[in-house]
Amino acid sequence: MHQDLSGQVAIVTGGTGGIGRATAELFVKHGARVVIADIDTEAGDALAAKLGPAALFKRTDVSQMDEVRALVDFAVSRFGGLHVMFNNAGISGAQHPRFLDDDLQDFQRVIGINLFGVMAGSQCAARHMAQNGGGVIINNASIAGLLPGQALMSYRASKAAVIMFTKSTAIDFAEYNIRVNVLAPGHIRTPLTAYAEPGVSSEVAERIRVAVGAAFDVNQPLKRTGRPEDVAEVVLFLASDRAAQITGVVLPVDGGITAGDPVNH
């Protein structure tokens, strides 16, 4: 039984951002060796140096299949295996308040990273895991993939697709002893959400604050905005054998936003 991640090898995509960084740090603290994958080379090198020999950085654009394949090969060759894949990299895309103003090329960029990146990461990781006794895949969606609303259409669509993709791969990969689950974070204070912070005044910020339950501190049931560490703790749980009987689950980490309060979501 792995109660922590001792002896495990993990990949964290988007590993230098808010949630990815917190997860990489927590994984190392709990005994894992971690490959941090991101397009931000400077931040990746700095984080790997800070975390020491248990961490390596591999520059990876998750929207490129060959780069994701090379990422998995890198983890296997440098750390001797791959047990946990956290498909976390994501972008919000252009922030127009209205879909009629959206540029559909931006839509393709969002889908390429948020959805294709998860599919590529899942397939490459699972091909290795299936040959080696199994593993765990955790995808990062969003409550924006559960709740409809105005603005961020490409983001919402990509995250809804990641949720269905996760449930389906959970069934498909079960025969290889691979568990697959997906997070739906609410509003977590990271660079991704800086544009909708309270005090930022724009039409899109207003719409998102209302529509994604971006409720920051006051409107969500738990009355505080999430921290990257809140999400990292849940990823650690799902990655460990404590979650051995959990697969195909979409788990909100949202301070209660999706619990059903129709006024404040």
Ligand code: NAD
């Ligand atoms: P963030 O912007 O801090 O981190 C995202 C990271 O992904 C960055 O380090 C960025 O360089 C990296 N990245 C971007 N494009 C990439 C690519 N093509 N290949 C590899 N890496 C790439 O954002 P975050 O808030 O930490 O978001 C992490 C994940 O959590 C995303 O999938 C996001 O959609 C999801 N999420 C965040 C929130 C929130 O409120 N912050 C809520 C719900 C879901």
